[in-house]
Amino acid sequence: MGSKVYFTTTHAAPGAGLLHKTETLFRQAGFAGLIKERDLVALKIHFGERGNTAFIPPIYARRVVENVKAAGGRPFLTDANTLYVGGRSNAVSHMATAVQNGFSYATVEAPVIIADGLTGKDFEEIEIAQKHFKEVRVASAAVHADAMIALTHFKGHEMTGFGGAIKNIGMGLGCRSGKQQMHADVKPRVDAAKCVACGKCSRWCATHAIKVVGERAEIDLSKCQGCGECIVTCPEQAIAIDWGRDSGALQEKIAEYALGAIKDKAGKVGFISFIMNITPDCDCWGYSAEALLPDIGIAASTDPVALDQACVELVNQAADRDVFRGVHEHVDWEVQLKYGEEIGLGERDYDLVRLDNVAGLK
Ligand code: SF4
Ligand code: SF4
Numbered sequence: 001m002g003s004k005v006y007f008t009t010t011h012a013a014p015g016a017g018l019l020h021k022t023e024t025l026f027r028q029a030g031f032a033g034l035i036k037e038r039d040l041v042a043l044k045i046h047f048g049e050r051g052n053t054a055f056i057p058p059i060y061a062r063r064v065v066e067n068v069k070a071a072g073g074r075p076f077l078t079d080a081n082t083l084y085v086g087g088r089s090n091a092v093s094h095m096a097t098a099v100q101n102g103f104s105y106a107t108v109e110a111p112v113i114i115a116d117g118l119t120g121k122d123f124e125e126i127e128i129a130q131k132h133f134k135e136v137r138v139a140s141a142a143v144h145a146d147a148m149i150a151l152t153h154f155k156g157h158e159m160t161g162f163g164g165a166i167k168n169i170g171m172g173l174g175c176r177s178g179k180q181q182m183h184a185d186v187k188p189r190v191d192a193a194k195c196v197a198c199g200k201c202s203r204w205c206a207t208h209a210i211k212v213v214g215e216r217a218e219i220d221l222s223k224c225q226g227c228g229e230c231i232v233t234c235p236e237q238a239i240a241i242d243w244g245r246d247s248g249a250l251q252e253k254i255a256e257y258a259l260g261a262i263k264d265k266a267g268k269v270g271f272i273s274f275i276m277n278i279t280p281d282c283d284c285w286g287y288s289a290e291a292l293l294p295d296i297g298i299a300a301s302t303d304p305v306a307l308d309q310a311c312v313e314l315v316n317q318a319a320d321r322d323v324f325r326g327v328h329e330h331v332d333w334e335v336q337l338k339y340g341e342e343i344g345l346g347e348r349d350y351d352l353v354r355l356d357n358v359a360g361l362k
Pocket of ligand 2 (some may be wrong): 150190194195196197198199200201202212216217233234236237238239
């Protein structure tokens with residue numbers, strides 16, 4: 001018997017809409033019991049890049065806020081700043097982007113607090129003593145919160161195959177220098193035969209590491225921070241990494257950061273994953289591609305490894321194929337699950353509890 005993962009489909013009916021189902025999951029998964037009176041509760045969410053449309057809609061966050069308050073907690077919505085150029089690399093832009101995408105006190109009835117501060121330098125070093133890191137740099141607001149509920153948009157990811165709960169709290173709660181540590185081994189290279197010198201990659205590169213020289217782009221690896229944005233930007237697929245080595249190490253590092261992000265919060269963390277709008281890439285992009293398959297449902301657990309394992313299997317069972325290997329063929333997404341279990345983040349065995357069967361929901 002593995003960790004319990006509570007699941008409901010996206011089938012909705014009178015009296016059983018998706019907000020009601022979200023609330024039922026919260027209760028059935030025992031999340032109210034994770035929160036004590038007056039606890040500061042971090043709701044870790046991705047507010048979506050400007051122009052992105054696939055992130056979790058604020059109405060779901062609001063329903064979770066209401067339930068955290070009903071349990072006695074004091075919730076706030078949070079995320080840490082990004083490494084790359086975009087609308088979330090400092091707290092001012094990040095909060096403006098959150099408002100633009102519909103997350104504000106007026107809409108979710110909780111404050112938005114950027115977890116690693118104005119410029120991404122507010123962090124605590126958390127000792128984890130693992131293979132890649134002895135300590136990890138976790139965004140301060142996440143460390144100082146008494147409890148945490150991670151709201152995750154489960155979808156594909158260009159560097160890790162899929163992005164789930166582990167990635168949401170691992171990469172998502174690393175401060176900017178922490179994110180840099182996770183990306184440090186990623187070494188992209190340009191295939192000169194495919195490059196058409198369009199320059200799109202250089203416009204997206206935050207560190208000006210990639211430039212068009214003559215008839216091809218060139219990367220200065222001494223400036224490259226390994227964020228991987230150029231790989232997805234290139235319309236010719238002319239930029240690649242060593243997927244086996246670089247993605248594997250990245251996934252392991254993310255799992256180590258996830259371990260640090262919830263250390264000292266035993267019995268105080270819950271995860272809700274929305275397996276909806278399953279786009280091929282992450283919500284850090286300024287657009288959202290068409291979903292890879294119809295919506296699957298919403299799942300919740302206190303074990304992020306079991307939850308991600310269940311989500312990826314639900315997706316693959318629904319499609320009758322390995323959806324994420326199909327779209328990111330070089331990436332072995334299983335690394336994050338195997339390594340997460342190895343370091344004690346959670347277990348891959350799970351027991352799926354279908355709320356549609358137990359809660360009278362249709
Ligand atoms: S070259 Fe690519 S991977 Fe390196 S920093 Fe620039 S965008 Fe990121
Ligand atoms: S985006 Fe791709 S094709 Fe365009 S310059 Fe960069 S590597 Fe070359």
